[in-house]
Amino acid sequence: MDIPYTVHARPDTGLYNAKIGVWLFLASEVMLFGGLFSAYIFLRVGADYPWPVHDLDVTLGFINTVVLIASSVTVVMAWAMLKLRKFGWYRINMAITVVCAGVFMFNKTLEYKAKFAHYAVKLSDGTFLTGHLPHGYLVKFGDVTEFAITIPVKNSAVTADPVGYVLPYIEEGMAPKFKTEDGKEVVLDKATFAELRAAALKKAEAEKKSAGTFKLTATAPLKIAAKPSEIFGYTDTTITFRDGTTATGKLIDDKMTLEVDGIDARGVAQPDNSLAFDHRYLPAWQKAFVANREHHIAEFEKNYPTRDKARSATLQKESLYFKLHSATPPEVGAAHGEGAKHGAEAHPPVAHGAEHGEAHHPTVTLEKKDITFFSNFTPKLNTYYAIYFTLTGLHGAHVVIGALVLAYFLVFDNKRLKQDPEHLANRVEVGGLFWHFVDLVWIFLFPLLYLL
Amino acid sequence: MADNVEAIQKSIKWYFIIGALLILFSGLTVGLSYVELPTHSLNIIVGMILATIKAALVALIFMHLSHERPLIYKVLAFTVVFVLALFLLFVFSHGDPLEFEGMYLHNE
Numbered sequence: 001m002d003i004p005y006t007v008h009a010r011p012d013t014g015l016y017n018a019k020i021g022v023w024l025f026l027a028s029e030v031m032l033f034g035g036l037f038s039a040y041i042f043l044r045v046g047a048d049y050p051w052p053v054h055d056l057d058v059t060l061g062f063i064n065t066v067v068l069i070a071s072s073v074t075v076v077m078a079w080a081m082l083k084l085r086k087f088g089w090y091r092i093n094m095a096i097t098v099v100c101a102g103v104f105m106f107n108k109t110l111e112y113k114a115k116f117a118h119y120a121v122k123l124s125d126g127t128f129l130t131g132h133l134p135h136g137y138l139v140k141f142g143d144v145t146e147f148a149i150t151i152p153v154k155n156s157a158v159t160a161d162p163v164g165y166v167l168p169y170i171e172e173g174m175a176p177k178f179k180t181e182d183g184k185e186v187v188l189d190k191a192t193f194a195e196l197r198a199a200a201l202k203k204a205e206a207e208k209k210s211a212g213t214f215k216l217t218a219t220a221p222l223k224i225a226a227k228p229s230e231i232f233g234y235t236d237t238t239i240t241f242r243d244g245t246t247a248t249g250k251l252i253d254d255k256m257t258l259e260v261d262g263i264d265a266r267g268v269a270q271p272d273n274s275l276a277f278d279h280r281y282l283p284a285w286q287k288a289f290v291a292n293r294e295h296h297i298a299e300f301e302k303n304y305p306t307r308d309k310a311r312s313a314t315l316q317k318e319s320l321y322f323k324l325h326s327a328t329p330p331e332v333g334a335a336h337g338e339g340a341k342h343g344a345e346a347h348p349p350v351a352h353g354a355e356h357g358e359a360h361h362p363t364v365t366l367e368k369k370d371i372t373f374f375s376n377f378t379p380k381l382n383t384y385y386a387i388y389f390t391l392t393g394l395h396g397a398h399v400v401i402g403a404l405v406l407a408y409f410l411v412f413d414n415k416r417l418k419q420d421p422e423h424l425a426n427r428v429e430v431g432g433l434f435w436h437f438v439d440l441v442w443i444f445l446f447p448l449l450y451l452l
Numbered sequence: 453m454a455d456n457v458e459a460i461q462k463s464i465k466w467y468f469i470i471g472a473l474l475i476l477f478s479g480l481t482v483g484l485s486y487v488e489l490p491t492h493s494l495n496i497i498v499g500m501i502l503a504t505i506k507a508a509l510v511a512l513i514f515m516h517l518s519h520e521r522p523l524i525y526k527v528l529a530f531t532v533v534f535v536l537a538l539f540l541l542f543v544f545s546h547g548d549p550l551e552f553e554g555m556y557l558h559n560e
Binding site for chain 1: 457460461463464467468470471474475478479481482485486488490491492495496499500502503506507510511514515521522523524527528530531534535538539541542545
């Protein structure tokens with residue numbers, strides 16, 4: 001069956017059917033993104049933290065804006081060229097459009113990747129330190145010998161599974177062997193655990209207990225290393241895994257090694273005395289921080305003598321969110337003397353050939369008790385990054401789907417191109433309308449997330 | 453509709469002009485975002501006005517909405533009304549819900 005009115009307009013609507021179809025679809029797409037933009041407004045109005053402005057990579061965002069605009073021009077040109085029956089030019093324009101989509105998504109990947117690897121650590125006084133975790137962040141236990149395993153008799157959300165939840169975190173090459181309570185020596189695997197489990201459950205049922213328990217003792221002391229997110233919790237002497245298994249041992253290390261590239265003291269009552277400048281952390285940077293703050297306040301007073309300093313979010317950010325560009329503090333005064341350099345954005349010369357990340361930022365070892373919260377720059381960090389990933393992720397999905405549709409017309413619709421170019425022109429117009437909509441969404445996303 | 457050959461040939465020039473204008477406006481948006489206006493809300497308003505102009509250019513020229521059939525305008529009229537309603541929803545959350553007329557729960 002042929003779908004009617006794909007080439008010529010339907011008399012009553014004056015449009016070919018696909019065009020009405022795509023506009024109805026775009027109307028619903030407007031509502032979809034409209035709902036998310038509405039969520040953005042709610043989150044921003046209700047945010048209890050300084051809303052990030054210019055925190056994303058503006059250059060990368062601007063390049064992507066130009067790329068999308070260029071692809072919008074080429075997709076409408078592809079349609080026009082098809083209408084004029086200049087098939088060669090149609091192909092070239094369409095190919096550029098698809099390549100632009102690829103470039104856009106490539107840049108997006110770079111941006112996302114950087115966010116996943118970048119961390120913000122909230123200290124107990126409200127200071128945020130931003131930076132990278134060169135060795136990841138692991139909680140390490142030593143001298144671990146005893147494992148207490150609890151198996152609920154009734155079905156429960158948590159059920160003991162030491163094979164899946166404990167063994168992966170025992171340091172490699174230790175080949176752990178365990179002694180059961182009756183002195184048998186076993187290697188823990190699925191089959192052995194199933195036997196032990198069945199025995200424990202049988203015993204619990206006979207004693208009318210709600211859970212079966214048994215202990216395993218390692219034949220040699222083990223070492224355990226796990227990310228805090230991979231375990232349930234720990235104290236100085238015990239570590240509880242996510243399956244409820246508790247091991248006793250000795251906490252060796254839960255300090256966090258952070259390569260600091262920013263000190264955000266906007267949430268601290270006395271920014272100068274932020275915990276970041278504690279003698280254990282970055283005391284040498286206090287001077288530079290204060291100098292940078294004074295510099296920006298003086299600049300603001302000079303440029304806007306009538307304005308209220310306390311009400312400028314930009315000034316708050318410039319004066320209290322200090323960026324570190326070197327391993328040691330810059331010479332105070334040198335950078336600000338003539339006001340030639342912009343605040344602390346001075347880059348002292350770095351030894352040529354220095355390993356990236358080592359010479360650029362100071363490294364601190366944060367004690368667990370000073371850390372209230374930490375996260376990479378993902379939705380977990382705050383509502384800004386939540387809506388950022390939701391909006392740009394959904395937009396990115398639209399870019400991919402739009403590019404697939406246009407690439408299909410380019411690669412697989414050659415028969416139609418030869419036999420019925422008018423029909424293909426209509427298809428390209430409809431695909432192009434969707435592509436323009438994708439550009440339209442980005443026109444609002446770019447300023448809202450990157451600039452304002 | 454600009455479906456005849458001459459009309460399309462004429463509009464090609466415009467597609468490139470609009471594309472250049474869009475890039476220009478984007479650059480302007482970036483530049484103005486670094487200018488400290490009296491309040492940040494003003495920055496947001498200026499940025500959104502520029503974005504709306506850009507969106508209008510894309511919709512009118514690239515999406516051919518400057519010369520479209522009435523049916524499509526009718527569909528879009530509904531969309532505009534509902535999406536604006538969505539954007540204004542936050543107004544309901546803006547006031548303090550614990551504050552009623554003649555009765556203030558906080559001390560003044």
